[in-house]
Structures are given as structure tokens and as C-alpha cells.
Amino acid sequence: MATHNTNAFRSGLKLMIDGDPCSIVENEVVKPGKGQAFNRIKIRNLKTGRVVERTYKSGESVEAADVIDTELQYLYNDGEQWHFMHPETYDQMAADKVAVGDAIKWLKEQDMCTVTLWNGSPLAVTPPNFVVLAVADTDPGLKGDTSGGGGKPATLETGAVVQVPLFIAIGEELKIDTRTGKYVSRAKD
Amino acid sequence: MFPVPKTSSKYEWQASASIETIKLRAQTLRQIRTFFDKQGVLEVDTPTLSSSTIPDPFIESFQTQYIPLTQTMQNNIYYLHTSPEFPMKRLLAGGSGSIYQISKVFRQGEVSSRHNPEFTLLEWYQVDWDHRQLMQQVSQLLTELLAPFIQLDETVFISYKEAFQKEFGFNPHTVSKSELIKCTEQIGLADVLNLDEDKDRFLELLFSHKIEPSLGKSKDDNAYICLLYNYPATQASLAKTSMENDYPIAQRFEVFINGIELGNGFNELNDAQEQKKRFTMENKLRVEAGQLEVPLDERFLECLYSLPQCAGVAIGIERLLMIMSQKKHINEVIAFPFEKA
Structure with a gap:
């Protein structure tokens, strides 16, 4: 069984916690001038996405996740x-x-x-940080309105619904930031 | 707080602290020297390399080797000091009067947002004082140094017992281990320690997770100097102990600001036999934990027969600079931290 010692803890390191694979989000060393040192970590459960806190005595080893x-x-x-x-x-x-x-x-x-x-x-x-997806459905575009003020929902080819400017029409290809789920721009050819 | 080394420098060779912070260090050290000069406290200089070191199982010393020019003598192990405490007490025992020192000290395995294996310690001793008088002076010095930089509420003096009673409702000196175990379970810290571990480990776990983060930080997030005193006698280290009500306490204190431990002080133990007993016990704990036994400093132990009544304290300069300049990572106040050294 591969293990990681607490002194190798850093964000991104993968550990098995309670039988689930987890990724360290944050590692804090709690080391008093006198007395026992601890590593307090925040870990993301890679199956559920939940972030929890755990504490280990410094120097201990924890099972590594493959x-x-x-x-x-x-x-x-x-x-x-x-x-x-x-x-x-x-x-x-x-x-x-x-x-x-x-x-x-x-x-x-x-x-x-x-x-x-x-x-x-x-x-x-x-998914990639940015994707280019075609508009499958949206209210008719308002011609000449390029002000960007206001917006309307548009359904994309994958089924995702995003807020887009009023001038966007069906069939147009849009660049979307998947991390925020927000419209970035029209896709440039 | 993220333990990610903060480096705004473009090139690897560049310092990780800004010029402003480097100037702040110089200015702060100058101010500290002026403070002690005015008080008539003498600046001293003691060795960085020692033939022995502290046996505290939670402090690990760097070791190096002395190699004589002619290979007639056996090579000798020397330790980089983790604090100048032992030789400073030898000076005190020899009649130096009150003394201070600003020195680089070294501790293994300590790299984090608040730790660098090599750091600067201000350590001073006041002859004829006890820890209560020294706590007042710590507050005075830190207030002088910090006031131009951060808003400070009034200094708070709180006993170790009061701090635990406030947070958990029990007296840490008399609480049973089973109660402590139950408490760690209730706050999600079960299984961190083995059940057969010392009561002090459980106190340390609860303290570092639930008490320390808010020491020196008011509800509206203002900073203040917090002096925590009267530790359990089992955590006395080099402090005198005494009876309080029906339990023994250590005449030891620590100072915190903004949840950061800045220093540790003692009403200094001058009982050589008691000190030797504690060191021997610590060495035994080291062996049990699979650590190397360290040679006891016999010269230090011998000097304790002549050590006058005194109180001493050590303050971490880098952490002080972090608080002054409101930096989140220790690397921001060290020109070349461990990763760049």
C-alpha cells in the first residue's frame, strides 16, 4: 500500500480518506514552539465533491489514492x-x-x-475551460442591438442554458466559460 | 492560510521579501536594541554550534560534524542551537545581570506559512524578576513595536485554565483523559491521537485547533496582545512549578497576536536536579518514539546551582514582522527563505 507522509502534504496530493479518493485543497502545519505538531488539511472528496477538514499528527502516513x-x-x-x-x-x-x-x-x-x-x-x-457551442434555441435576435445591455436565455446544442446578449440568434456559435457557465463572446472563425 | 511560498520575484535569485520589509526588519532590530539599551540590559553573543542540545521530543536539532585538520581526534557531532537558552543561562549564573540576544536559530522539519527552519529569535532574561513582571514587559515592548503599524486593543492576560474553561467548560489541570477524548470526538477530532497517548497531547490538540486561532483576535477582528500563563506542570519544560489550589502549574507563559504564537517565557527553573529529571524523561520519550537520544548539556545543568532568580522569554522576529507588515506567509519577511537558501 502506497502512503504519503504528512511532510509530503501539499495541495493536489491524492489520499484515501474513509475509503474514498480525496485531493488536498489546503494543508496547514500547526506546530507550536513546544508540544505536538499537527497537519490540518482541507480535502475534496473526488467522488462527492464535498470538502471536509482532517487533522493528522505530523509525521504520520496516510494511504495514497491511485x-x-x-x-x-x-x-x-x-x-x-x-x-x-x-x-x-x-x-x-x-x-x-x-x-x-x-x-x-x-x-x-x-x-x-x-x-x-x-x-x-x-x-x-x-470539460475544457472554454467550449464553443451552437445556439439551438433562443428568442429572435434584436437586429442592431449590440449594446450588450440586458440579456436573454439561450439553449445550446448540448442542452445547457446560458444568459446571452439580446443580439444572439439561433445557429450562432458561442464561446462559453465552463467554470462559471457564462457566455464569453461569439466564437471567432 | 495557504502554505504556498509567496514569491512575487521574477527570477529565482531574487529575494522573496520586498525592500520595504527588509528595511522594516533592520528598523525593528534597531528599535529592539535601543529598548534594551535604555533598560540597561546587556546584549550578548553565544555559540550557534554546541556539543549538546535540548532533548524536547518535539524539537529536532540540526546536526553537523567537526572535522579536525589532522585526523588524530575522533570527529565530533555538533548541534546548531534551537535557542540560545543554555549558554545565556550560563552567563546569568556567572553574574552577567539581565541580558538579551538576537540570534539565528535552527529547527528541523519546520517549513510552513509560519515556519522557516532557520529563523531569528529575540531572547532576553531579567534577573530578580518573575514571569508576571516579564509578561508586562513583553506587552510593553510589543506595543511599542506594533503601535505604529496596526490597531491594537488593550493587552489581555488570561490563564491556561480560563482559556479552556471559556472554550470547553472544563479545568484542563483536573479534567480526566476520558473527558478529553469525548471532547475531541465531539468537535470532529476523533482518531487524530491514539487513545493511549498522554493527556497533554489531547490538551495540545484541543488548544491548537480551538483556542489558539482566536487568541489575540477580538470579535470585531481587532488584534491585541494576549499573554497566556500558568500552563499544566507537565508542560513546564524549563519553568518553575508551583501549586495552585490543589494542582501544580508551570510558571510559563506564551504570547499570541492574531492567533499567531509569537513567543514563550518562563520563570526560570534553577533546580539542577529537577531539570535533569525532566531532561532524562524527555530523552526516554524520544527513545520510545524512535527518535535519537541527545547528549545532555552537563555544563548547563551544572550552572543551574548558581542561576539567580530570573525570568526569560524568546520572541520570533519573523512572526513579529509578519504581524507588523500584515503578511500572510513567513517567506514574505525573509530575504531568502529555506526554498531559496
Whole structure:
């Protein structure tokens, strides 16, 4: 069993906590001038996304989680699973709905995504920071209104709904920031 | 607080502290020297390298080797001091009168937003004083140094017992271990310690997580100097002990500002046999924990027979500078911190 000593703790380090893979968000060393030292960490449960706090005596070892991030290309959804492919080895991998999570509304075929693997299986999918998606439906565009003031909802090709400026019309390609879920601009050709 | 080294410098060779902070250090050291000069406290200089070190199981010394030019003698292990306490007490025992020192000290395994393995310690001793008088002076010095930089509420003196009673409702000197275990469970700190560990470890766990962060920080986030005194006798280290009601306490104090521990002081123990007993016990704990036993400083122990009544305290200069300049990471007040040294 691979372990990490508290002196290797840093943000991003992956640990097994209560049977779940977790990632350290923050590590604080509580070391008094006299007396026992502790490492107080904030950890994100990579299955649930929940952030909790834990304390360890400094010098202890904690089980490591076999978690790695891979860059895979999104291929298609077969109704139950989302299929990804390694761009060089062409190895394919399927992620279930839980692993895909919120990324579902940003996944566009052929986009490169970060697929987090735990013991070799997809645990989480992170879409690219920016995606370009076509508008599937929105109220008619107001011609000539490029002021950007006000806005309206638009449904994108993936089903995501975002606020867009009034001048955006159906069929236009938009650049979206997936971290905030916000419209950035029209996609430039 | 993120323990990420803060470096605004573009190149690896550049200092991680700003020129303003480097000037602040120089100005602060000058001010400290003026303060003690006025008081008639003598500045002294004691060795960084020593043939022995402190056996405290929670302080680990750097070790190095003396290699004689001609290989006739056996090579000797020397330790970088973790505080100048032992040789300073030898000076006191020799009749120096009140003394102070500003020196670099070294401690293993301490790298964090508030720790650098090499740091600057201001340590001073007042002959004929006890820890209560010294606490007043700590407050006076820190107020003088900090007042131009931050808004300070009035200094608070609070006993270790009061601090625990306020937070947890029990007396830390008389509380049972099972009560302490129950308390750690209630606040989500179960399983951090083994159940067979010392009562002091549980007190330290509760203290560092639930009491220390708010010491020296008022409800409306104003800073104040907090002096916490009368520790459990089992955490006496080099302090005298005495009876309070029906339990023994250590005449020891610590000073906190904004939840940051700045220093530690003692009404100095001058009982050589008692000190040797404590050191021997600490060495035993080291061996049990798989740490190396350290040679006891016999010259220091011997001087305690002549040590006058005195109180002493050590203040971390980098942490003081952090508070003065409102920096979040110790690397912001050190020109070349450990990662760049």
C-alpha cells in the first residue's frame, strides 16, 4: 500500500480518506514552539465533491489514492455511458453518469477533456475551460442591438442554458466559460 | 492560510521579501536594541554550534560534524542551537545581570506559512524578576513595536485554565483523559491521537485547533496582545512549578497576536536536579518514539546551582514582522527563505 507522509502534504496530493479518493485543497502545519505538531488539511472528496477538514499528527502516513488526470477526447454518448478516447493510443474508456456529473452539459464530441482515473477507472470528467457551442434555441435576435445591455436565455446544442446578449440568434456559435457557465463572446472563425 | 511560498520575484535569485520589509526588519532590530539599551540590559553573543542540545521530543536539532585538520581526534557531532537558552543561562549564573540576544536559530522539519527552519529569535532574561513582571514587559515592548503599524486593543492576560474553561467548560489541570477524548470526538477530532497517548497531547490538540486561532483576535477582528500563563506542570519544560489550589502549574507563559504564537517565557527553573529529571524523561520519550537520544548539556545543568532568580522569554522576529507588515506567509519577511537558501 502506497502512503504519503504528512511532510509530503501539499495541495493536489491524492489520499484515501474513509475509503474514498480525496485531493488536498489546503494543508496547514500547526506546530507550536513546544508540544505536538499537527497537519490540518482541507480535502475534496473526488467522488462527492464535498470538502471536509482532517487533522493528522505530523509525521504520520496516510494511504495514497491511485488517482491520475488524463487528457482524453470525448467521442459520443450511447444513452448510458459517455465514451472517451486517448488521442495517441486510441484506447477507449467509458464513464458513467456519476463520473460525468456536471460536465454533461458542456461535452461536445471531439473536445479534449480531463478525465480523472481512480484505480484505472473514470472518476470525474472536467470539460475544457472554454467550449464553443451552437445556439439551438433562443428568442429572435434584436437586429442592431449590440449594446450588450440586458440579456436573454439561450439553449445550446448540448442542452445547457446560458444568459446571452439580446443580439444572439439561433445557429450562432458561442464561446462559453465552463467554470462559471457564462457566455464569453461569439466564437471567432 | 495557504502554505504556498509567496514569491512575487521574477527570477529565482531574487529575494522573496520586498525592500520595504527588509528595511522594516533592520528598523525593528534597531528599535529592539535601543529598548534594551535604555533598560540597561546587556546584549550578548553565544555559540550557534554546541556539543549538546535540548532533548524536547518535539524539537529536532540540526546536526553537523567537526572535522579536525589532522585526523588524530575522533570527529565530533555538533548541534546548531534551537535557542540560545543554555549558554545565556550560563552567563546569568556567572553574574552577567539581565541580558538579551538576537540570534539565528535552527529547527528541523519546520517549513510552513509560519515556519522557516532557520529563523531569528529575540531572547532576553531579567534577573530578580518573575514571569508576571516579564509578561508586562513583553506587552510593553510589543506595543511599542506594533503601535505604529496596526490597531491594537488593550493587552489581555488570561490563564491556561480560563482559556479552556471559556472554550470547553472544563479545568484542563483536573479534567480526566476520558473527558478529553469525548471532547475531541465531539468537535470532529476523533482518531487524530491514539487513545493511549498522554493527556497533554489531547490538551495540545484541543488548544491548537480551538483556542489558539482566536487568541489575540477580538470579535470585531481587532488584534491585541494576549499573554497566556500558568500552563499544566507537565508542560513546564524549563519553568518553575508551583501549586495552585490543589494542582501544580508551570510558571510559563506564551504570547499570541492574531492567533499567531509569537513567543514563550518562563520563570526560570534553577533546580539542577529537577531539570535533569525532566531532561532524562524527555530523552526516554524520544527513545520510545524512535527518535535519537541527545547528549545532555552537563555544563548547563551544572550552572543551574548558581542561576539567580530570573525570568526569560524568546520572541520570533519573523512572526513579529509578519504581524507588523500584515503578511500572510513567513517567506514574505525573509530575504531568502529555506526554498531559496
